[in-house]
Amino acid sequence: MSKLSYTVKRFIQFVVTIWALITTIFIGFRVMPGDPTAYIVSPYLDADARQQIIANYGLNEPLYVQYLKFIESVLNGNLGYSFHSNQPVADIIVTYLPASLVLMLVATLIAYSIGIIFGVYAGWNRGSAGEKGVVLTALTGRSFPAFWTGIVGLWMFGSYLGWLPMTGMSNIGGGKEPLIQLMFTVEFWRHMILPVLVLSFYYMGYPLLIMRSSMLDVVGEEYINLCRAKGLSERAIMFRHAARNAMLPTITASAIAIGFAVGGNVLVETVFGWPGIGRELVNSVLRRDYPVAQGIFLVFSAVVVFMNLVADLVYGWFDPRVTY
Amino acid sequence: MTDPSESTTDNIDRRNFVAAAGAGIAGALAGCTGSDNSNNSNMDLPASDQSELGEVVPSFTYTNVAQGQDPAEHDSHVLIAEQMRNLGLDVEMQTFEWGTLFTKVSQQYDFDFSGWLRTLGMYSGTRMPEMFHSRNLDPGAGNFTGHDNPDLDPILEEQLSTSDSERRTELLHQIQEEIADYASINPMFYIPNSVVYDSSQVSGWVDAHREYEFALNMTSIEVTNDENELRGAWSESIDTLNILGWSNQLKIEFHLDQIYDRLVRFGPDLSPDMELSLATDWSIIPEEDTIEYTIREGHTWHDGEPLTAEDVAFSLNYTKEKEVPLYNPQTIILSSAEAIDETTVEVQFNEGEMPGPIHRQFSWRMPIVPKHVWEDVDEPGQRSVDEPIGSGPMEVEYWDRGTELALQRNEDHYMPPSFDRRITRIIPEASTQIELLRSGDLNYLSRAQPQQLDSLLENDQIERASSQGSAFWHYSMNTRNEGVSEKPIRQALVTAAPNSTIVNQVWNGYRNLPEANNIVTPSFGDNYNADVWSPETGIEPAVSLLQENDFGWDSDGNLHYPKE
Numbered sequence: 001m002s003k004l005s006y007t008v009k010r011f012i013q014f015v016v017t018i019w020a021l022i023t024t025i026f027i028g029f030r031v032m033p034g035d036p037t038a039y040i041v042s043p044y045l046d047a048d049a050r051q052q053i054i055a056n057y058g059l060n061e062p063l064y065v066q067y068l069k070f071i072e073s074v075l076n077g078n079l080g081y082s083f084h085s086n087q088p089v090a091d092i093i094v095t096y097l098p099a100s101l102v103l104m105l106v107a108t109l110i111a112y113s114i115g116i117i118f119g120v121y122a123g124w125n126r127g128s129a130g131e132k133g134v135v136l137t138a139l140t141g142r143s144f145p146a147f148w149t150g151i152v153g154l155w156m157f158g159s160y161l162g163w164l165p166m167t168g169m170s171n172i173g174g175g176k177e178p179l180i181q182l183m184f185t186v187e188f189w190r191h192m193i194l195p196v197l198v199l200s201f202y203y204m205g206y207p208l209l210i211m212r213s214s215m216l217d218v219v220g221e222e223y224i225n226l227c228r229a230k231g232l233s234e235r236a237i238m239f240r241h242a243a244r245n246a247m248l249p250t251i252t253a254s255a256i257a258i259g260f261a262v263g264g265n266v267l268v269e270t271v272f273g274w275p276g277i278g279r280e281l282v283n284s285v286l287r288r289d290y291p292v293a294q295g296i297f298l299v300f301s302a303v304v305v306f307m308n309l310v311a312d313l314v315y316g317w318f319d320p321r322v323t324y
Numbered sequence: 325m326t327d328p329s330e331s332t333t334d335n336i337d338r339r340n341f342v343a344a345a346g347a348g349i350a351g352a353l354a355g356c357t358g359s360d361n362s363n364n365s366n367m368d369l370p371a372s373d374q375s376e377l378g379e380v381v382p383s384f385t386y387t388n389v390a391q392g393q394d395p396a397e398h399d400s401h402v403l404i405a406e407q408m409r410n411l412g413l414d415v416e417m418q419t420f421e422w423g424t425l426f427t428k429v430s431q432q433y434d435f436d437f438s439g440w441l442r443t444l445g446m447y448s449g450t451r452m453p454e455m456f457h458s459r460n461l462d463p464g465a466g467n468f469t470g471h472d473n474p475d476l477d478p479i480l481e482e483q484l485s486t487s488d489s490e491r492r493t494e495l496l497h498q499i500q501e502e503i504a505d506y507a508s509i510n511p512m513f514y515i516p517n518s519v520v521y522d523s524s525q526v527s528g529w530v531d532a533h534r535e536y537e538f539a540l541n542m543t544s545i546e547v548t549n550d551e552n553e554l555r556g557a558w559s560e561s562i563d564t565l566n567i568l569g570w571s572n573q574l575k576i577e578f579h580l581d582q583i584y585d586r587l588v589r590f591g592p593d594l595s596p597d598m599e600l601s602l603a604t605d606w607s608i609i610p611e612e613d614t615i616e617y618t619i620r621e622g623h624t625w626h627d628g629e630p631l632t633a634e635d636v637a638f639s640l641n642y643t644k645e646k647e648v649p650l651y652n653p654q655t656i657i658l659s660s661a662e663a664i665d666e667t668t669v670e671v672q673f674n675e676g677e678m679p680g681p682i683h684r685q686f687s688w689r690m691p692i693v694p695k696h697v698w699e700d701v702d703e704p705g706q707r708s709v710d711e712p713i714g715s716g717p718m719e720v721e722y723w724d725r726g727t728e729l730a731l732q733r734n735e736d737h738y739m740p741p742s743f744d745r746r747i748t749r750i751i752p753e754a755s756t757q758i759e760l761l762r763s764g765d766l767n768y769l770s771r772a773q774p775q776q777l778d779s780l781l782e783n784d785q786i787e788r789a790s791s792q793g794s795a796f797w798h799y800s801m802n803t804r805n806e807g808v809s810e811k812p813i814r815q816a817l818v819t820a821a822p823n824s825t826i827v828n829q830v831w832n833g834y835r836n837l838p839e840a841n842n843i844v845t846p847s848f849g850d851n852y853n854a855d856v857w858s859p860e861t862g863i864e865p866a867v868s869l870l871q872e873n874d875f876g877w878d879s880d881g882n883l884h885y886p887k888e
Contacts, residue, residue, distance in 0.1 A: 081706055086566060086571075159759045172728070172749050
């Protein structure tokens with residue numbers, strides 16, 4: 001199969017997967033227990049107004065009609081209006097997604113950079129004290145829930161020492177600035193330190209352990225001995241030859257991790273008051289705000305599936321042995 | 325304060341409290357539903373000879389909220405169910421998340437017992453027809469307890485329509501007596517409004533019938549920090565500031581209330597507050613179903629445009645024409661509004677439908693919006709409103725969704741607040757809110773949880789203001805169902821309900837919650853009737869009440885109907 005045929009085939013699979021996702025998301029929310037109007041409308045509102053709102057949102061229509069309308073809206077690029085706030089879902093995603101992306105991408109970048117480097121080191125130096133220390137640190141980071149580490153960090157550096165701000169990405173009463181402008185302020189990065197450290201510490205373990213494991217497979221290969229026979233330095237062999245060949249599983253993991261970054265991290269966003277999409281997603285699910293939850297899930301899932309596709313396509317670039 | 329471990333008036337001691345609450349927790353942990361049918365009675369029920377007993381009273385289902393969702397509510401219901409078992413009833417506890425519970429109780433009437441916090445708003449009689457009128461017995465119509473008394477229906481209707489306040493009070497008292505006697509709804513205690521604040525920065529809170537974050541307090545308090553800023557927090561994002569598109573959430577109303585004026589606002593005693601109201605005078609003509617409001621002269625919108633009677637008439641007609649659901653109870657009785665001159669608006673109601681307590685049912689509620697902003701908007705509910713133009717004592721300075729809302733003083737308002745800015749920060753983590761209040765970065769919190777209050781109030785500068793509000797916590801009985809349809813059983817359950825145990829052991833963080841005997845709270849003033857049926861509580865009086873009505877118990881302690 002040529003690379004082009006493979007790409008076309010994978011793209012068709014991508015479209016079918018997205019349709020399956022849309023359908024699953026739609027059905028998933030409808031089978032959840034609970035009347036959405038219990039959350040949309042205050043229990044203090046009278047029964048007549050409640051019935052009118054149910055009709056306004058089309059919740060009294062047959063399920064297949066609601067499904068067809070949902071498909072039609074998605075195809076038109078219109079994700080509908082929030083039950084909770086009556087705001088367009090697209091606006092809500094555009095409002096909250098960038099803050100999550102900045103936080104998650106910075107944390108993922110740091111976590112994967114450090115994780116890959118130390119994973120290579122640990123695999124290359126199997127059995128050394130350094131390897132044991134690195135693996136222990138990775139397992140520790142992975143074992144502590146990020147929200148717990150976050151609360152401890154907040155208490156220590158925010159409340160007790162007072163070195164770092166405790167909530168949000170700007171000072172209380174500091175005014176409103178576009179995120180892109182805010183990112184060029186010291187204030188923003190001070191607010192970023194704790195959540196980024198907490199997330200990086202948590203995420204770092206995964207690529208580190210994968211990389212270490214892959215390195216262990218590679219270091220015994222004959223071409224490594226050949227490199228040594230050629231007189232290459234240990235560092236050059238480790239990073240240019242061994243690490244590059246051991247990278248494939250980490251590429252898959254990192255592509256999916258970037259996809260997951262779109263979903264934010266609800267617990268860390270909640271603990272640090274970070275105005276991200278993860279928090280909104282959970283709130284929308286708890287409120288049975290179908291349009292918002294469906295919209296966020298859809299974007300989130302589509303990006304994960306898309307990043308998986310990208311990872312498949314770039315395999316060949318990293319490893320010429322991969323054929324299609 | 326009562327030592328929780330010594331509370332025995334309800335025949336539930338501390339050991340049984342822990343056991344009962346533990347059973348509920350175990351049930352919640354086990355899954356969505358849990359049950360415990362043990363009959364763990366504290367007193368020996370008087371057994372009768374089988375030949376003197378009728379049929380055994382059937383089993384019941386108690387519909388409870390999941391413990392993780394609201395531990396205090398959940399545990400309270402567990403205690404009530406335990407007390408029912410102590411009275412010889414077979415009660416199965418089922419736990420659900422809030423949406424399912426609400427649907428089962430309010431929409432499907434699929435429950436025997438259930439309950440949550442309720443409030444009657446500004447006028448105690450507004451929701452009563454919905455909850456107790458026999459025309460609302462169908463599923464979803466509102467009468468979830470199945471209260472069915474045709475004699476009550478005309479009284480429920482008249483109290484809404486009469487403009488004679490003395491007659492209204494008399495009718496409301498009759499309704500409360502009937503509701504208490506019918507015993508389909510058991511108000512257990514009243515929940516006060518409260519606010520905790522940094523007294524070195526904020527002072528001057530006044531008692532409030534509806535929460536502390538409305539204009540009454542916002543125009544009364546003094547702020548003494550360098551920035552002259554009031555700084556509070558909310559745990560969820562403020563998602564909309566569209567006064568014609570919101571859905572009655574308090575977090576939104578707290579801010580819209582300052583951004584927009586109301587035709588009539590109220591003081592602590594629920595009488596019109598003429599300093600805060602947009603209307604300076606009014607004339608009611610009941611026989612013509614008409615009211616004429618005189619609007620404040622020289623007042624302007626936040627964008628500087630004059631606010632006229634034309635704007636007020638437009639607001640009322642527009643809200644009706646666009647069928648904004650939130651204001652449906654008001655617009656279905658409204659016929660039309662017309663500006664008579666620059667400052668006078670005549671409002672015509674449908675024949676015979678002008679509300680008696682017109683200000684508390686209509687004037688206070690209706691949104692007043694600028695005609696020049698809204699007249700070309702076809703779908704007001706779905707409009708994105710980033711910078712709402714109102715005429716209230718505060719205007720939006722900036723709104724960073726998900727992070728912060730800042731309102732600033734409207735210098736041109738007739739009753740502006742004394743401080744410059746009000747910041748509402750979105751902080752989901754409760755412990756962070758508390759720390760920021762302690763550190764002085766925030767200076768008030770209106771939503772501190774009971775369990776947080778004790779540690780907060782240990783700080784010298786943190787104080788709490790509290791006043792009687794309109795909220796009460798209750799459990800209700802579905803009188804449609806066999807067993808609960810029997811008034812003596814309902815009255816016995818009200819009598820046996822462990823009010824003091826629940827107040828002292830589950831909700832003690834609130835400190836001395838007033839026990840309730842009436843769904844109308846004392847903060848409604850004259851409308852509150854203190855003399856409704858209010859039995860001595862406990863198992864023994866409940867047993868006596870059942871015996872007086874010829875109910876009895878078998879040797880296993882199961883309650884039986886009277887022999888026919």
